[in-house]
Amino acid sequence: MNWRKAIVLWFQDKVEVLEFHTVTVASPNQTFRLPAVMRLKQYIRPYLSLSVRLSRQNIFLRDNHTCQYCYKKFTEKKLTIDHVVPLSKGGRHEWTNVVTACSKCNNIKGDKSPERANLKLLTRPEKPRWLPNRDLDLDGNRLPIAWRPYLAAR
Ligand SMILES: [Zn+2]
Structure with missing residues (x-):
């Protein structure tokens, strides 16, 4: 999640901060290190699981940006949405x-x-029950170092 939301949850005492980034943010009176890893004090069902919105981006995410007909991966710009049964055929x-x-x-x-x-x-x-966060690239090497011990080895 973005750092603002993280800070709000922390101040609301809904999370326990396990690791901090070295980056800080400042309010007029105080400076805070940004939380890097947090643990929810109470499990919250991800709201996305309730209903994933049918949108271009979410369809691409569900299909892993892979063309379902030639099985190749493309960037969003080169992708389109296809209706398996064409709209004109009902x-x-x-x-x-x-x-x-x-x-x-x-x-x-x-x-x-x-x-x-x-x-x-x-x-x-199929209708997806959840979608990965599009900003979270778990395969990349751009993950914060502080996250590594908390993610399964890949
Ligand atoms: Zn294709």
């Missing part, structure tokens, strides 16, 4: 009918079903 704009597709595959598929277009879906689209 398909609906819902989680189980939308997939990530690169523009090339989307063009090939056009207004056809995947079978008619000779394309095979990588994964059957």
Whole structure:
């Protein structure tokens, strides 16, 4: 989460701070080191689990930015949303009918079903129960060092 939210939770006594960053923030009267690792005093169900909004970005996240027809990974700019059953054929704009597709595959598929277009879906689209935080790149080397002991080795 961002540092403002972290500070608020800390001041509300909802979390215990286990590690601090070396970075500080200052209010008019005090200086605080930013919390790096915090433990919730009471478990809170991530609110995202209740309902993930159907949006372009969330569809890309669910599909791991991977075109569901050629199975290659793209940046968001090169991705489009494809309706598996085209809207013109009665398909609906819902989680189980939308997939990530690169523009090339989307063009090939056009207004056809995947079978008619000779394309095979990588994964059957489902409604996700949660999504990873898009700012959190757990595979990268950009993670704060203070987090490392708390994350499973990869
Ligand atoms: Zn593709």
